[in-house]
Ligand SMILES: Cc1cc2nc3c(=O)[nH]c(=O)nc-3n(C[C@H](O)[C@H](O)[C@H](O)COP(=O)(O)OP(=O)(O)OC[C@H]3O[C@@H](n4cnc5c(N)ncnc54)[C@H](O)[C@@H]3O)c2cc1C
């Protein structure tokens with residue numbers, strides 16, 4: 122869809138085509154998973170589905186093995202910014218595994234298949250009074266994508282990344298056999314799977330910790346009017362040993378922002394309930410900004426599911442470039458219930474014009490840096506892109522084996538700095554700017570989230586991510602012919 126409808130009038134396509142299409146797409150999957158649950162067929166079907174994956178891998182083994190394998194999930198369906206170019210040439214293995222298999226409240230775990238989405242998990246678990254400790258907020262993120270890539274949320278400063286609450290993985294590996302791994306069973310594989318982007322095997326099931334859920338989240342909004350104040354408040358709140366199940370920051374300029382500290386609650390104080398997930402409510406980032414503008418500390422109670430998906434309706438703040446009048450009160454009441462358009466459908470229907478627009482004038486990155494370097498990092502982002510709001514999400518990084526190591530191999534608090542939008546600097550140049558930021562991140566011993574465009578060379582990538590264990594595991598599982606090295610899947614060169 123090119124020309125004007127691919128540019129400034131994209132909202133016409135979005136409103137008249139993509140929103141209804143997203144709605145019917147959701148209903149189809151909702152009904153399907155509801156039926157599967159009601160027929161209780163998912164657990165019995167799992168072994169059959171694993172055998173189907175094994176069969177496909179074994180067929181590849183019998184062939185001449187001259188191309189690598191990847192999942193058959195089309196590139197447009199994924200939440201990653203671009204599509205893998207390799208999806209056109211690799212041998213594709215279908216993994217149609219979309220079911221929650223078992224919720225074990227004694228063991229406090231949920232076992233699910235890799236295509237289960239975060240929206241599906243919250244619907245099922247929260248109704249039963251449970252939740253997963255780190256719940257990345259976009260409904261369509263999948264368990265498989267978050268395990269093979271990474272996931273983060275405002276509870277990560279207590280729990281860690283998505284990988285840190287996973288108990289075990291079940292994979293079909295290069296020779297077609299099924300391997301289960303955990304901290305005690307095949308630990309090398311267990312620690313190598315996160316950030317391996319499907320280059321060690323095909324994931325078929327994941328066991329994840331669950332924790333009790335309460336009805337509400339009590340949110341305290343703390344406006345800050347200088348960078349020092351913001352960094353200090355954010356750091357103190359993140360470090361609090363007892364309090365704050367969730368900590369998050371939104372910055373509206375280099376010198377202003379709101380730090381939110383939150384805890385689950387069983388009931389709400391009268392007059393302070395705010396169901397921000399309702400279709401007529403303002404976008405969450407706009408709502409938060411009002412606390413800054415009024416310079417008001419505030420307390421609100423948000424229903425748990427609304428809190429988890431607080432950035433879903435506005436796709437963080439990306440929706441304002443797609444439906445510029447989307448936060449208008451009339452639009453919200455009339456059509457707000459259809460929002461957001463599905464990221465997958467936005468990807469599928471974007472023409473060359475939109476692609477080029479995003480290529481040249483847009484910057485989507487999450488950089489994970491040690492909390493102690495947050496101030497310097499924010500100044501680098503101000504100088505290089507000047508995009509606001511900025512998302513700030515703290516997380517702890519334990520010294521586990523695998524791709525990510527904290528400085529000096531001692532548990533360290535990090536912060537994810539998320540910048541999504543149009544750069545406001547004059548000298549923005551996608552490759553050069555991103556490379557300078559990547560260099561800064563490597564210098565402070567941080568990491569780049571690989572769903573975004575990465576322009577690092579192979580050497581720079583290996584410098585950022587420790588490949589020692591990963592290389593050993595790839596060798597022991599004979600991955601060389603079956604899967605490419607991770608860099609060849611995630612670097613900008615491998616994506617279109
Ligand atoms: C419109 C609509 C859309 C829905 N969309 C989805 C969806 O997208 N994804 C989805 O997963 N569900 C979906 N559901 C199912 C929904 O989660 C349940 O129907 C809902 O929780 C109502 O609970 P219940 O009383 O029917 O079942 P409950 O017995 O209260 O159980 C709640 C859910 O958890 C499941 N469950 C219970 N125990 C276990 C167990 N040990 N292991 C695994 N599962 C267990 C049930 O099958 C049920 O789905 C949808 C339902 C509706 C009406």
Ligand SMILES: NC(=O)C1=CN([C@@H]2O[C@H](COP(=O)(O)OP(=O)(O)OC[C@H]3O[C@@H](n4cnc5c(N)ncnc54)[C@H](OP(=O)(O)O)[C@@H]3O)[C@@H](O)[C@H]2O)C=CC1
Pocket residue numbers: 190191192193194198199200201205216235257258259261262263264265266267269270271272273274318319320322323324325570571572610
């Ligand atoms: N809050 C957060 O934490 C957010 C995280 N993200 C990022 O989005 C991505 C997840 O998006 P999503 O659309 O769910 O996932 P994707 O389909 O983009 O998958 C991500 C990677 O995981 C691999 N993978 C997925 N499933 C399997 C499987 N069953 N077996 C083997 N490999 C698999 C894919 O391999 P292949 O290419 O072969 O299909 C791909 O390399 C992650 O990279 C995550 O970091 C994005 C936004 C927010």
Ligand SMILES: CC(C)=CCC[C@@H](C)[C@H]1CC[C@H]2C3=C(CC[C@]12C)[C@@]1(C)CC[C@H](O)C[C@@H]1CC3
Pocket residue numbers: 200201202203273436437439464467468471475479485487539541570572
């Ligand atoms: C919270 C974390 C860690 C990351 C959030 C990242 C998201 C804001 C982006 C991930 C993929 C992005 C895409 C778009 C917007 C921003 C993301 C959702 C588009 C929808 C923007 C419009 C384009 O036409 C398609 C993009 C697809 C991916």
